[in-house]
Amino acid sequence: MRRPYRNSALSERDRQVIEIERRWGPGPAALPMKLDEASQRLGMDARSYTLVLNSLIDDPSAHALDPSTMAGLRHIRDMHRDARGAS
Incomplete structure:
Protein backbone atom coordinates (compact mmCIF):
# COMPACT_ATOMS: atom_id res chain seq x y z
CA MET A 1 0.00 0.00 0.00
CA ARG A 2 1.44 3.36 -0.98
CA ARG A 3 1.18 6.19 1.44
CA PRO A 4 -0.65 9.13 -0.13
CA TYR A 5 1.82 11.68 1.26
CA ARG A 6 4.89 10.06 -0.32
CA ASN A 7 6.32 11.37 -3.54
CA SER A 8 7.08 8.64 -6.08
CA ALA A 9 10.78 9.59 -6.21
CA LEU A 10 13.11 8.84 -3.32
CA SER A 11 14.78 11.84 -1.73
CA GLU A 12 18.43 11.87 -0.76
CA ARG A 13 17.29 11.50 2.88
CA ASP A 14 15.25 8.40 1.93
CA ARG A 15 18.27 6.89 0.20
CA GLN A 16 20.46 7.54 3.22
CA TRP A 24 23.52 -2.06 10.27
CA GLY A 25 21.06 -4.81 9.38
CA PRO A 26 17.97 -5.90 11.30
CA GLY A 27 17.57 -6.54 14.98
CA PRO A 28 17.19 -4.59 18.18
CA ALA A 29 20.93 -4.62 18.94
CA ALA A 30 21.62 -2.45 15.88
CA LEU A 31 18.97 0.16 16.70
CA PRO A 32 21.17 2.44 18.85
CA MET A 33 23.81 2.55 16.11
CA LYS A 34 21.21 3.30 13.43
CA LEU A 35 19.68 6.10 15.48
CA ASP A 36 23.10 7.55 16.30
CA GLU A 37 24.10 7.56 12.64
CA ALA A 38 20.75 9.07 11.61
CA SER A 39 21.20 11.80 14.19
CA GLN A 40 24.78 12.62 13.19
CA ARG A 41 24.40 12.22 9.45
CA LEU A 42 20.85 13.41 8.86
CA GLY A 43 19.98 15.42 11.96
CA MET A 44 17.02 13.12 12.61
CA ASP A 45 15.69 12.10 16.00
CA ALA A 46 14.41 8.58 16.68
CA ARG A 47 10.77 9.45 15.97
CA SER A 48 11.55 11.11 12.63
CA TYR A 49 13.79 8.24 11.56
CA THR A 50 11.11 5.69 12.40
CA LEU A 51 8.43 7.63 10.54
CA VAL A 52 10.57 7.88 7.41
CA LEU A 53 11.57 4.23 7.61
CA ASN A 54 7.97 3.09 8.04
CA SER A 55 6.91 5.15 5.04
CA LEU A 56 9.61 3.47 2.94
CA ILE A 57 8.76 -0.13 3.81
CA ASP A 58 5.94 -0.36 1.25
CA ASP A 59 7.36 2.13 -1.23
CA PRO A 60 8.04 0.50 -4.63
CA SER A 61 10.89 2.95 -5.28
CA ALA A 62 12.64 1.87 -2.08
CA HIS A 63 12.22 -1.78 -3.06
CA ALA A 64 13.63 -1.06 -6.51
CA LEU A 65 16.68 0.60 -4.94
CA ASP A 66 17.42 -2.16 -2.41
CA PRO A 67 15.10 -5.17 -2.68
CA SER A 68 16.91 -7.28 -0.11
CA THR A 69 16.99 -4.68 2.68
CA MET A 70 13.42 -3.58 2.09
CA ALA A 71 12.11 -7.17 1.92
CA GLY A 72 13.85 -7.91 5.22
CA LEU A 73 12.27 -4.86 6.86
CA ARG A 74 8.85 -5.80 5.51
CA HIS A 75 9.28 -9.33 6.87
CA ILE A 76 10.18 -8.05 10.35
CA ARG A 77 7.23 -5.66 10.33
CA ASP A 78 4.86 -8.45 9.29
CA MET A 79 6.21 -10.77 12.01
CA HIS A 80 5.55 -8.08 14.63
CA ARG A 81 2.03 -7.55 13.27
CA ASP A 82 1.34 -11.29 13.39
CA ALA A 83 2.67 -11.54 16.96
CA ARG A 84 0.45 -8.66 18.11
CA GLY A 85 -2.55 -10.18 16.37
CA ALA A 86 -2.02 -13.53 18.10
CA SER A 87 -2.02 -11.99 21.59
Whole structure:
Protein backbone atom coordinates (compact mmCIF):
# COMPACT_ATOMS: atom_id res chain seq x y z
CA MET A 1 0.00 0.00 0.00
CA ARG A 2 1.44 3.36 -0.98
CA ARG A 3 1.18 6.19 1.44
CA PRO A 4 -0.65 9.13 -0.13
CA TYR A 5 1.82 11.68 1.26
CA ARG A 6 4.89 10.06 -0.32
CA ASN A 7 6.32 11.37 -3.54
CA SER A 8 7.08 8.64 -6.08
CA ALA A 9 10.78 9.59 -6.21
CA LEU A 10 13.11 8.84 -3.32
CA SER A 11 14.78 11.84 -1.73
CA GLU A 12 18.43 11.87 -0.76
CA ARG A 13 17.29 11.50 2.88
CA ASP A 14 15.25 8.40 1.93
CA ARG A 15 18.27 6.89 0.20
CA GLN A 16 20.46 7.54 3.22
CA VAL A 17 17.92 5.95 5.58
CA ILE A 18 17.91 2.85 3.38
CA GLU A 19 21.70 2.86 3.38
CA ILE A 20 21.78 3.04 7.19
CA GLU A 21 19.39 0.09 7.37
CA ARG A 22 21.50 -1.89 4.91
CA ARG A 23 24.73 -1.11 6.79
CA TRP A 24 23.52 -2.06 10.27
CA GLY A 25 21.06 -4.81 9.38
CA PRO A 26 17.97 -5.90 11.30
CA GLY A 27 17.57 -6.54 14.98
CA PRO A 28 17.19 -4.59 18.18
CA ALA A 29 20.93 -4.62 18.94
CA ALA A 30 21.62 -2.45 15.88
CA LEU A 31 18.97 0.16 16.70
CA PRO A 32 21.17 2.44 18.85
CA MET A 33 23.81 2.55 16.11
CA LYS A 34 21.21 3.30 13.43
CA LEU A 35 19.68 6.10 15.48
CA ASP A 36 23.10 7.55 16.30
CA GLU A 37 24.10 7.56 12.64
CA ALA A 38 20.75 9.07 11.61
CA SER A 39 21.20 11.80 14.19
CA GLN A 40 24.78 12.62 13.19
CA ARG A 41 24.40 12.22 9.45
CA LEU A 42 20.85 13.41 8.86
CA GLY A 43 19.98 15.42 11.96
CA MET A 44 17.02 13.12 12.61
CA ASP A 45 15.69 12.10 16.00
CA ALA A 46 14.41 8.58 16.68
CA ARG A 47 10.77 9.45 15.97
CA SER A 48 11.55 11.11 12.63
CA TYR A 49 13.79 8.24 11.56
CA THR A 50 11.11 5.69 12.40
CA LEU A 51 8.43 7.63 10.54
CA VAL A 52 10.57 7.88 7.41
CA LEU A 53 11.57 4.23 7.61
CA ASN A 54 7.97 3.09 8.04
CA SER A 55 6.91 5.15 5.04
CA LEU A 56 9.61 3.47 2.94
CA ILE A 57 8.76 -0.13 3.81
CA ASP A 58 5.94 -0.36 1.25
CA ASP A 59 7.36 2.13 -1.23
CA PRO A 60 8.04 0.50 -4.63
CA SER A 61 10.89 2.95 -5.28
CA ALA A 62 12.64 1.87 -2.08
CA HIS A 63 12.22 -1.78 -3.06
CA ALA A 64 13.63 -1.06 -6.51
CA LEU A 65 16.68 0.60 -4.94
CA ASP A 66 17.42 -2.16 -2.41
CA PRO A 67 15.10 -5.17 -2.68
CA SER A 68 16.91 -7.28 -0.11
CA THR A 69 16.99 -4.68 2.68
CA MET A 70 13.42 -3.58 2.09
CA ALA A 71 12.11 -7.17 1.92
CA GLY A 72 13.85 -7.91 5.22
CA LEU A 73 12.27 -4.86 6.86
CA ARG A 74 8.85 -5.80 5.51
CA HIS A 75 9.28 -9.33 6.87
CA ILE A 76 10.18 -8.05 10.35
CA ARG A 77 7.23 -5.66 10.33
CA ASP A 78 4.86 -8.45 9.29
CA MET A 79 6.21 -10.77 12.01
CA HIS A 80 5.55 -8.08 14.63
CA ARG A 81 2.03 -7.55 13.27
CA ASP A 82 1.34 -11.29 13.39
CA ALA A 83 2.67 -11.54 16.96
CA ARG A 84 0.45 -8.66 18.11
CA GLY A 85 -2.55 -10.18 16.37
CA ALA A 86 -2.02 -13.53 18.10
CA SER A 87 -2.02 -11.99 21.59
